[in-house]
Amino acid sequence: MQKRKSRIQAFLSHPLSQIILFVLILAVIQLLSAAGLISNSLVFAIGNTLIYAVIAIGFCLLLGYSGLASLGTAGFIGLGAYSAFYVMQEFGMPYIVALLATLVVSIVIGVVVGFISLRIEGIYLAILTLGLAEILRNLLMAMKSTVQIEIEKIRLFGLLMDTRGGYFLILVTFAVLFWLTANLIDSPTGRAMLAMKNSTSAAQAMGISLMKYRLLAFVISTVFAAVGGLLYMMYVRTMTTATSTLLTLTTSLNILGAVIIGGAKSLWGTTFGVFIIYGIQSMFLSRIPFFIENPAFMTMVTGVLIILVVMFFPGGFAQIAVQLRQRLKQIAAKKGKEGGSDGG
Amino acid sequence: MFAAFVNTICGSLLTVCITCLATFAVTLIFKTSTTTNFAQGSIAALGCYVTAELFGTFDLPVWIGVFPGIVVGILVGLFVDVVIFRNGKNVNALGKQIITMGLVSLIFGGIPLIFGNPEAIPFEPFYNTVKMGTTPNFLIPFLGGELVLSKHAVLCAAITAVILAGLFLLLKFSKWGLAVRATAANEFTAELMGINSYAITAASWAIAGALGVLAAVMYAGGGTRIGPSFMTTIQVNAFLAGILGGFSTFHGPIVGAVCIPVAANCVGFLANFPGLSGITRWNMVIVYALMLVVILIKPQGLLGKPVVKKV
Numbered sequence: 201m202q203k204r205k206s207r208i209q210a211f212l213s214h215p216l217s218q219i220i221l222f223v224l225i226l227a228v229i230q231l232l233s234a235a236g237l238i239s240n241s242l243v244f245a246i247g248n249t250l251i252y253a254v255i256a257i258g259f260c261l262l263l264g265y266s267g268l269a270s271l272g273t274a275g276f277i278g279l280g281a282y283s284a285f286y287v288m289q290e291f292g293m294p295y296i297v298a299l300l301a302t303l304v305v306s307i308v309i310g311v312v313v314g315f316i317s318l319r320i321e322g323i324y325l326a327i328l329t330l331g332l333a334e335i336l337r338n339l340l341m342a343m344k345s346t347v348q349i350e351i352e353k354i355r356l357f358g359l360l361m362d363t364r365g366g367y368f369l370i371l372v373t374f375a376v377l378f379w380l381t382a383n384l385i386d387s388p389t390g391r392a393m394l395a396m397k398n399s400t401s402a403a404q405a406m407g408i409s410l411m412k413y414r415l416l417a418f419v420i421s422t423v424f425a426a427v428g429g430l431l432y433m434m435y436v437r438t439m440t441t442a443t444s445t446l447l448t449l450t451t452s453l454n455i456l457g458a459v460i461i462g463g464a465k466s467l468w469g470t471t472f473g474v475f476i477i478y479g480i481q482s483m484f485l486s487r488i489p490f491f492i493e494n495p496a497f498m499t500m501v502t503g504v505l506i507i508l509v510v511m512f513f514p515g516g517f518a519q520i521a522v523q524l525r526q527r528l529k530q531i532a533a534k535k536g537k538e539g540g541s542d543g544g
Numbered sequence: 545m546f547a548a549f550v551n552t553i554c555g556s557l558l559t560v561c562i563t564c565l566a567t568f569a570v571t572l573i574f575k576t577s578t579t580t581n582f583a584q585g586s587i588a589a590l591g592c593y594v595t596a597e598l599f600g601t602f603d604l605p606v607w608i609g610v611f612p613g614i615v616v617g618i619l620v621g622l623f624v625d626v627v628i629f630r631n632g633k634n635v636n637a638l639g640k641q642i643i644t645m646g647l648v649s650l651i652f653g654g655i656p657l658i659f660g661n662p663e664a665i666p667f668e669p670f671y672n673t674v675k676m677g678t679t680p681n682f683l684i685p686f687l688g689g690e691l692v693l694s695k696h697a698v699l700c701a702a703i704t705a706v707i708l709a710g711l712f713l714l715l716k717f718s719k720w721g722l723a724v725r726a727t728a729a730n731e732f733t734a735e736l737m738g739i740n741s742y743a744i745t746a747a748s749w750a751i752a753g754a755l756g757v758l759a760a761v762m763y764a765g766g767g768t769r770i771g772p773s774f775m776t777t778i779q780v781n782a783f784l785a786g787i788l789g790g791f792s793t794f795h796g797p798i799v800g801a802v803c804i805p806v807a808a809n810c811v812g813f814l815a816n817f818p819g820l821s822g823i824t825r826w827n828m829v830i831v832y833a834l835m836l837v838v839i840l841i842k843p844q845g846l847l848g849k850p851v852v853k854k855v
Contacts, residue, residue: 269638320843323580323637324791327783328839334780335832342825449780450773453582453645460642496653503649510639510646511632 215382218468223375226250230367240363245482247367250374251431253474256458257381257467258424263456264464265390266417267397268317269326274451275333276422278340279305280429281439281446285347288354288433295356295434302430303423310422314415330449337447348438366435373431377424382467384420393417454478461509463518472517477502545816547689552813558697558766559778559805561704565759566775566782567801568708569752574791575728576741576748579640580783583624584756585775586651591617591757592764592775593659610761614754620651621753625746655772700762707755708798715794724748781805788835790845799847807831 211217226246233243255273262268280302287298313332317325354361361369384390393413395403400410432446433439441447454477462473485491485498513519566584573581595613598604628643629635635643682698684691715721726734727744735741756775763778764770781804782797789800808831815823823830844850 316840319840323574324787324843327580327787328836330780331784331787331832331836335829335836338826338828338832342829449582449776450648453648457642457645460638494657496656499649499653500657501653503646503651503653506646506649507628507643510635510642511628514632514634514636514639 215467216379219375219378219382223371226371227368230364234364242483242487243367244363245479245486247363247370247435248482249474249479250370251428251435252455252458252478253471254370254374254377254431255425255428256455256462256470256474257378258421258428259455260459260462260464260467260470261381261384261393261424262417262421263459264466264470265385265397266393266413268414268417269323269456270313270329270418270421271326271449271452271456272313272329272333272336273421273425273455274447274449275329275336276306276309276425277429277432277451278333278336278441278447279309279422280426280431281433282340282343282347282429283426284430284433285344285349289347289349292353295354295361298430299427302426306422306426307419310419311415313422314411314418317414317418318411330452333447333449333452337441340447341441345442346438346440347433349433351437354434354437361434363435366431370431370435373427377427378467378471381420385467389413389416457506461506461516463516463521466516466518469516469518469521476505476517547686547691548816549813550686551689551692552809553806554691554693554697556805556809557701558694558762559808560802561697561700562759562763562778563781563785563801563805564704564708564798565755565762566778567785567797568711568794569755569759570779570782571786571791571794571797572724572748573752574786575794576724576731576745577625577629577640578637578731579644581624581644581752582641582779583644583647583651584752584782585760585779586648586772587617587620587753588756588760588775588779589770589772590620590651590655591753592760592770593655595757595761596764596770597659606761606765610758613757613761617753617757618750619753621749621751622746625749629745630742652772694766696762696765700765703758703762707758711751712794720744720747784832784835786845787839788845790848792844792848796845796847800845803846804831804835807834 212221229238229246230243232238233240255277259270259273262270283301283305284298287293287301288295291297313329316328316332320328351362352360354366356365356369359365392403392408393416395406395408396410396413404410439446445451455474458473458477459470460473461476462471463469481498481502485501486495491498509516515522566588570581570584573579573584591613593613594616595606595609598609598612599606624644624647628647629640632639632643682691682693682695684693715724723734723739723741723744726737726739727741731741734744759778760770760775763775768774782801785800785804786797787800788803789796789798791797808827811827811830812824814820838846842848
């Protein structure tokens, strides 16, 4: 019994099995909705939230592990969204080509931002990347103010990516990127990034090349954000850049907020933070009659939640989880002791 | 052609004033609380709504209605610093940023709750309420052409100039100014020297709130339709102006705040030349890109001093 329990624990603590389990549960939810047990809008909201989770995980690597603050996320999302539009809608190419185009564009931009980060640091870098995001947003808006992809144009290996197919594609993308990031964090690269975050001078003294790892961190987070934009266009299929807040500072701040309140150094914490900022509204609050009548309260609830978490739990939800687990362990140990003395 | 160019520059007068006020507010908070206040624009919008409500519902002239708005801005600013920041557990610079962001959500949600449909509120420029005649512009003969100056902009420029001059004089010569500069240099050492840095940061948030609301009312009076996020562009420009001028001084960001709107209008002026008529769409792209280049060449800002880093 004990042995089996520890084996289950070992299985559950492995990141790969965690992510597979998580994705399987979400896949089952989709199947349940196909059977009519769960509303379609809830499933759509889950898919939408996961897109932001993909973006936030890339940002987690940048902020939590490399210590680089960026407010350019929204601009990078726009890059992905617009390359998706041009490749799939205008040129009629399949999804894979759009993915490749997104990768190429985002890697180029990521390298550029990485080089900028070598000259400018801290909050200055954050504001400068905000400027860059504004450049990208204005540039994209000047190119085309409304982008829209017809559903027939979105094909992956000949399969039509409608809302259902798109949902599974998001799940797979999330799982793959989550797993890659989790591995990267535990690799020498991740350790080097962490060293760089804690002290650039000490890291350099240990022979860590700032240029290499800063470029890498920015390229990865830019790629994740652009892939998020691509997924968004695949899933939602339309965006009016002039009125949508997707490409404005709001999104960059929301992603930053999700990573902070989730716990900047925890991938699951980040995913949970995204759920708090994006998911709660679309999945639950928008179903409660009171909030349907007063949508403004939803925004306010999110705002209050963010403020309270940062005020009282600087380590985010990851910290709350750790504290809870310790408390439970203490209680369990106490109980075990009492039980032991009783038996003796 | 030259007269047209001067007119173009004069056209940016109002935006320059608004950006200057917002930038000073951002700089003051950045220097005393070491954080960027993302709620600057939202607090300003909230105060502006109060003014608009007083104007629309109670027929109070804008120049009187602006004071209750400013009071709201001051109160919200004080609330952020005194209630939220002081009671948080070791909130660092990044945490403060996130808190201001949470505040943005709070205000965004709160405005429609308190004031209802934002488009229903009308707004009138200052000049109408202080009896400067009925035409919106001063027309001054200039080099054979005519110089068009908006009365609203001129009035705002005068107010801005008086306020900024007063603030800079206070910074330079008053005890408060000395305390602000000391807190900005190093909060911990300033406290050791007997400066009440709590009062200084609280006062900074109050001043920033007031300046933001004033800027928002000026902006709305200039014909911009108010909404919960109508100050966002100004706020973003204020941040960028701070970087462009260099946050290490107080006057640097103001220089940046003058440069950005003027540069935007100058780029817009290029549209008058044959073959360049499409340039207005790319206006802000060009300005931001130019700025990026300047900052990359001079990372500490136009007037900034290089930061000496110790290991």
